[in-house]
Amino acid sequence: MTRKKILLTFDYELFFGTPSGTAQKCLLRPTQRICDILNRYGQKAIFFIDTLYLEKLREVGDFETFEKIERQLQEIVSDGHRIELHLHPHWLDAQWRDDTWIFPTYRYYRLHALPKEKIVQLFLSGKTLLEEIVSEVNPAYSVVAFRAGGWSVEPFLTLKEAFIESGIQIDSSVGYGMKLEGVAHQFDFTDAPDKAFYRFEDSVVEESAKGSFWEVPITTYRTNILQKIVRRIRRKLQPERYRMFGDGKSVGGLRRNYLEEIRTYEMLTLESTLPRQLLRRIDQVPFEIVTLISHPKGMSEVAMETLEALCRSPHKCVGYEVLL
Numbered sequence: 001m002t003r004k005k006i007l008l009t010f011d012y013e014l015f016f017g018t019p020s021g022t023a024q025k026c027l028l029r030p031t032q033r034i035c036d037i038l039n040r041y042g043q044k045a046i047f048f049i050d051t052l053y054l055e056k057l058r059e060v061g062d063f064e065t066f067e068k069i070e071r072q073l074q075e076i077v078s079d080g081h082r083i084e085l086h087l088h089p090h091w092l093d094a095q096w097r098d099d100t101w102i103f104p105t106y107r108y109y110r111l112h113a114l115p116k117e118k119i120v121q122l123f124l125s126g127k128t129l130l131e132e133i134v135s136e137v138n139p140a141y142s143v144v145a146f147r148a149g150g151w152s153v154e155p156f157l158t159l160k161e162a163f164i165e166s167g168i169q170i171d172s173s174v175g176y177g178m179k180l181e182g183v184a185h186q187f188d189f190t191d192a193p194d195k196a197f198y199r200f201e202d203s204v205v206e207e208s209a210k211g212s213f214w215e216v217p218i219t220t221y222r223t224n225i226l227q228k229i230v231r232r233i234r235r236k237l238q239p240e241r242y243r244m245f246g247d248g249k250s251v252g253g254l255r256r257n258y259l260e261e262i263r264t265y266e267m268l269t270l271e272s273t274l275p276r277q278l279l280r281r282i283d284q285v286p287f288e289i290v291t292l293i294s295h296p297k298g299m300s301e302v303a304m305e306t307l308e309a310l311c312r313s314p315h316k317c318v319g320y321e322v323l324l
């Protein structure tokens, strides 16, 4: 087994359906368990933080939740992990009613639905918020990477100015081979370079040797319907062990489309692979660097075992310093 460098990424966010779930069960508790395991083995992770949710918490006056998250992000960074920028702009329309989040519309699901100046402002305020939060534990900390909500990063030209203005150098929204034209999601990565990372300039799916930015795609693998059926049966047989920690629901309509469209490629996650399977799939990746995507809200007991197996393996989970 070759020892690989693993970029173990987690999208730190609530659900976007009804209910959206609670910070306690979708974020704070599962992230604590994830970090306990990582820290025990000296492994590092990268958390993409949905900053528009944090800004919304402040806007509606839920300072108690905001401060708990603030403390968790500070711990994450002081333990040597990274936090980076993740934007889900449909939070702009969210309302807090009867102790729950309501999303009356998803018109801003993609950043591209907003004017360019607004996009720049969201990048700047998100990056500043994260850096301010962790300045207490690391005053020099700088956010360098971005992942688009729903992977909706193209056309990149719409976001380019925001990358430049905020000094973001890395995007990690692409998944080679994946394509989706749903109601809200929209991306086509079928012609993206099949590489662990590459430079780009005006499009994340076109390599440009002297490009200003890095694309670090989420590692994908080919799957088939049989594998999906086996996985579903396994989950049915052990519902407790596979139950997600998060207490919310995905957006129904969007999800169905999404599953239909991406049947041939899947992103490599902790949540959808058993411990042995994950190590086998990492072995099969023809690159030295492998990028995983997971979500604290989506973790289960089985996914925690998969995380532990990865931490105990010879592979080294690292941050973006391997590139920069």
Ligand SMILES: [Zn+2]
Pocket: 011, 013, 086, 088, 148, 149, 150
């Ligand atoms: Zn997300």
